[in-house]
Amino acid sequence: MFSDFLTILDDPANATAIRIVITLVVAVFTASFTYWITVTGRKISRERHTLQVMMEQDNNIEYRKALGVFHSVVRDGEMGLVGSGSENVSLLLEKQDAVRSVMNHWELLSISITKGVLDENLMIQFSGSQATRYWQRAYPFVEALRAATGHQRFYRNFEAYVSKLEKQHSKGRN
Known part of the structure; x- marks a missing residue:
């Protein structure tokens, strides 16, 4: 099975296609991860600000x-x-x-x-x-x-x- 994969890579057209697919998969993963980090960061920031407002209200x-x-x-x-x-x-x-x-x-x-x-x-x-x-x-x-x-x-x-x-x-x- 691995030898079949290497045979596919021997063909330059296939190798280029696989590189493009891998690049796209990595790009989608990176974009998704970045989006998740951004959303989570905003949520944490909003919660922190809310707690600060509540404390200021009490004081x-x-x-x-x-x-x-x-x-x-x-x-x-x-x-x-x-x-x-x-x-x-x-x-x-x-x-x-x-x-x-x-x-x-x-x-x-x-x-x-x-x-x-x-x-x-x-x-x-x-x-x-x-x-x-x-x-x-x-x-x-x-x-x-x-x-x-x-x-x-x-x-x-x-x-x-x-x-x-x-x-x-x-x-x-x-």
Whole structure:
């Protein structure tokens, strides 16, 4: 059998054809391996960046302060944040700014997940239920903001992300 192969190689036309086939096989293997390395590298990079964002979120003092105000506004049932007229205007603005900061943070995370900058599976594991809960609690604020400004696009990426999470969650239950 090996002698038959050597006989085939004796013919220059066959030898050239075999060299071309071997070159093509090596090229396809190299391209496939390079593609796999690139995809794996991107995935690892995206996961590393996602972990970094999550750690920064936990350590961001300004975000933590805003989140504390957000929780107090939710607890006190003030998510409309319209003001009663008797409330201190600067306090009302402080509350609105805090809620906007939290919502802007989640809007940015939602855009980053949608665009593939952050790893969606890691974010879901880390804060999927948190995102849903924050959206549900902030929705009256978003409605009031949209109504007051006439802009229905405020926080639409966050809303779409939470909608996607809720659909995945409901599929998981069925």
